[in-house]
Amino acid sequence: MRARTLLTPLALVPLFLATAVSSGSAAESGTPEGPDRQYLVEGPETPQERTQVARTGASVDAVGEDAASVTVTATPGEAEAIEDLGHEVTEVPVPNDLLHQPVDPAYHTYDELTGVVDKVVADFPSLAEKTSVGSSHEGRDIMAVRISGEEEAGEDKPEVLFTHQQHAREVLTVEMAIYLLTMFTEEYGSDERITELLDSRTIWILPSVNPDGAVYDTESGSYRNWRKNRQPNSGSNAMGTDLNRNWDYNWGCCGGSSGSPYSQTYRGASPESAPEVNVVADFVRSRVVDGEQRITAHIDFHTYGELVLWPYGYTYDETGPGMSRDDYDAHAELGELMAETNGYTPQQSSDLYVTDGSINDWMWGDQGIFSFTFEMHPGSFTGGGFYPPGGVIEEETARNRDAVLDLTAYADCPYRVIGKEAEYCGSAA
Template sequence: MRPRRIRGGRTTALAAALSLALAASIAAAQAQASPAGTPPTTRAAEPPHQYEVSGPATPAQRTALTATGASVDEVHARAVVITADRAQAALVRQLGYRLKKLPDPPRTPASSGRIKDFPDGYTKYHNYDEATKEIDTLVAKHPDILSKQVIGKSHEGRDILALKLSKNVTKDEKEPEVLFTAHQHAREHLTVEMALYLLNEFTSKYGSDDRITKMLDSREIWVIPDLNPDGGEFDISTGEFQMWRKNRQPNSGTNEVGTDLNRNWDFKWGCCNGSSDDPGDETYRGPSAASAPEVKVVSDFVRGRKVGGKQQITAAIDFHTYSELVLWPFGFTNDPTGPGMTQDEHDTFAAIGKKMAASNGYTPEQSSELYITDGAIDDWLWGDQRIFAYTFEMYPSSNGGGGFYPKDSVIPKETARNKDAVLQLLETADCPYRAIGKEGQYCKNKG
C-alpha cells in the first residue's frame, strides 16, 4: 500500500541532506545491533503493529523513515502511520520520533471455530478457494466472454490465474488490451474483492450496460485477481489477522520468510533507497529482481502479450489498500518525468489519473510525492513495457476506517466506487494521448 497524500513542494536540498543524515543514523543503529559478518536478526514471531509517528513532514523524511524496514501506510501533515515490528519501532524511536501504538486488527477467531478463514465480521471476503470457485462458476456461466488461464504457480504451488474478458474471448484479436492486477500485499484483501467485482460486473452487465458492452466488444481485458495467494492465506491462517504483507518464500541463510512483491519488479530494482535488503523487513526487495516466483509469473505473462515486438497491453491498474489514492510513475525518482518519460507522457499520466480520481474521490499524484520506492509494478510496467500503469489505493482513507481490515459491509460500495474509473481507463486505452489532445501526433488512425 501507499500513504495518504500530503500536498507540498518537491524535496529541497535541506530535506535531502536530512534524508542522508537519518539514513546514516539508521545504518549506525543497525550496525550496532548486528555486528559485521553476522546475519540479520530473526524477528519475533508476533505480528507487527501499526504506529502513528509524529514529525516526518517531507518526502525525504518519509523515505528515510522507510530505511528502518517499516512500511509507511498513511501520510498526514506532520505524521505518518507505519507498520513495524519491535526492532523497527525501536529504530524509529532512535531517530528521535515519538510513536503512538494504534489498535490492532481484530484477533477474535470465527465463532464457528474455523481456522484458515476470515473472522466474524469479515466472512463475506473470499479466501483463495472461495475466490477460485466463484471464478470457475463465472467462466462456466459466461464461456463466450470469459476465459481462465493458469499462468503459473505461487511459491507454495497455488495457481496464479489470468482471466480474459472479450466478445470473442477465444481469439487473440488486434484490440487494445488492459490489465488489472490485485493482492500483491497479503493483508490487502479488499483488492481481491475488487477483482471479483470486475469479473461479475462485466459478465452480468454485458449486453445491457452500453459502456461495458462497447468495451468488451472492442478491448481485451485481463484480470489477475490474486498475485499473492500464499501470503493471503497465511494472513488468515489462524482465523485471526496476522498483519502479513509479503509472500511466503523462505530467505536463504535466515529464518525470515517473504519478499515484498511490490519491491521485486525488474525496473530500477534496489536503485534508490526505496526498498530494504534485510529479509526481516516489511519492504524486503528479495535477493535479485523478479526473484519472487509470483513476480516472475506475471512478468512473463505481460511480456508474452507482445506481438511482433509491440506490447498489446496499453494501460493497467494495480489495486492496493489503503489511503484512497490514484498514483502513477515514477516512484524511484522525484523528477516529474524521470529518465524514460517525456513531458507529454507525464502529462498524459496526470490527465488520465486526475480524471479517474475525480470519479472515485481519491487523491491523484505521482507516487514519489509520498516517498521513494523502487522495484514497484507500475514503474516496471511503464519503464520496461511502456504501459500506462496506475496504482489505486482503495478504501479506507485512514486507519480509523479499518486500515487494512475494513469490515465486509463496505465491499459492495467500495468496489463499485471504482467502476467509472476502470471504464475511463478502458475507453482511453486505444489512444491514451487523447487525454491531452495529442491523438493526431501519437496515435495512427485515431480521430
C-alpha cells in the same frame, strides 16, 4: 526501545480493528528481538521525511489525515531507528480481546475466489476464459481471466490489465476483482458502454497475485496482518518477499525498499526472485505481439488511503529517463480524470515516499504500459485499515466503476487524454 506506549487503548479501537497483530512467529514477522508491531509516528510531513521513515525498513501503512504523521508496521529496532530521525514514535497496544481479529466471512478466501472465477467462466463461456499464468512458491495457481466481446478486431484489440492482492492482507482488492469479473460479464449486452468497450478491448484480471500470503493470512480463522509472500529466505529464518519491491526496474536503486529479509519491504535476493512476480512479468512480456505490447493500460489495486498513483516511484522527478513531459502529463491527466470519479487523491507515487522495484515503475519503464496504483478504501486506519468491515464491500468496489471504464476507454490511445493522439497514435486512434 525508547518509543512511548500509548495509554488510551479505547480511543484507538478502530486502529486495532484495522491491523491485527501478527500471530506468526518472531522469525516470520519480525526479527529475533520480537514480532512486528504497529506504531504511530508523529512528525514526518514531506515526501522526503516519509521516505526516511520507510528507509528504516518499516512499512508505511498510511499517511495521517493531518499529513504530519504516518502509521507504520515495524520491528522494535526499526521503530527505534525512526525515533532517531527525530520523530515521536508511539507503540499502539492491542487489547486482549482484539489480539486475534476473526476473519470476516464477507470476504472471499482463495478457495472461495477460485469458485467465483470458475462460476463466471462457466456462466459466460463466450466472454470469459480462465487460465493460469504460473504457480506461486507453494504451488497455487495465479489465475488470470480474459474477458472480451466480439472478436472481429482480433489481436489488434488494445488490452487492459487489472492486478490485485500483491500484499496478502489487502483483502478488499480481491473483492474489487470479483466486482470487475461480474461487471464485465453480467452487463455485457445490456450496458451500452461496457458492450462497446468489450467489443473493442480485451480485459485481463489477475484476482490474486499472492495466493500463498492470502491463505496464510486467513487460514487460522484470525487475520495475521501478513503482507509478503511465503517464500523462505536463504541464510535467514525470516519468511517472505514484498512482491511490490521485487520488480525488475531500478530494483533496489534508491532506498525505496529493504535489503533485510526481516523487513516488511524486503525486496528479495534479486529482481523477480519471487516466483509470483516472475510469472506475472512473464505473462506481461508474452503479450508482446509482432514487437508491440498489446497491454496498453493497467491498474494495480491496493489498500488503503484512497489514492490514485502513477510512476515514477523511485524518483521525485516528474520527467527523466523513460518519462517524457508528454508521458508524465498523460499519466497525470488520466489519474486526475479517474480520481474525479472515485473521490481519491491523485498524485505521483513518490509524493508519498520513494519506492523502488514497484509494479508501476516496471510496467511503464520496462514495458511502456500506462500504469496506476489505486489505494482503495478506507482513507485512514480509522475506517478499518487493511480489514474494513464487510459491509463496505459493495459500495467501495462500485466506487471505482467509472474510473475503470474511463481508463479502458482510453486504452486505444492514452495520449488522447492530452489531445496528442495524432502525434502518438496516428490513424489508429
